[in-house]
Amino acid sequence: MANRERSERILTDWNRVFDALADPSRRYVLEYLHDRSDPVPVWDLAIALAVRTTDRAPNQIDIQVVEQAEAGIVHVHIPKLEAANLVESNGGELSLTDHAQTLPLFTPAYRGIVPPAASEEFDDWEP
Template structure:
């Protein structure tokens, strides 16, 4: 019986990870955090996400777009990423957890999970 409970817990944990990875914005958050050595302020992450979604330089992104990105990060993306134990937040900064670093999300063989190759991304959009 104990093995079944452990198995159910592991499956629940993986379901949370897959749920977190299902959204391109959350995958981008993970990629952005992975490429940094220090915790990232929520506002900086919101700017980066706004730049990515609008395809404009940071100084040309409307402040309302950045504020919408910040709201999405705080109220949608962070809760899912935290539930999957992929990020930690103190309310002002965000960082990857040790658990996220141990998953094969950032290894060369699995890099496509978080950062798909351009040709693969185009295939998905077709």
């Protein structure tokens, strides 16, 4: 009976991972976090996601678009990513979990799934 329970738990864990990876915005969040060594404030992530989805420079994005991105991150994306044990939230900052680092999400073969995160240097940004 213990083997069956363990198998069901593993399957449930993988289902959560696949559910989390099903959305391109969540894959982008993982890629963005992976490319940074320090935890990322949710607001910075919201700006990056707004830049990605609107294809505009940060100074050209309406604040409401960033606020909508932030609401989606906080209320939809973080809970799914946390349920899959892929990110951890601490005081409004996000980082990848050790579990996320062990998955083959960030190998060269998988890097093309999500375009690289936008550069931190937004002043030189061009569409």
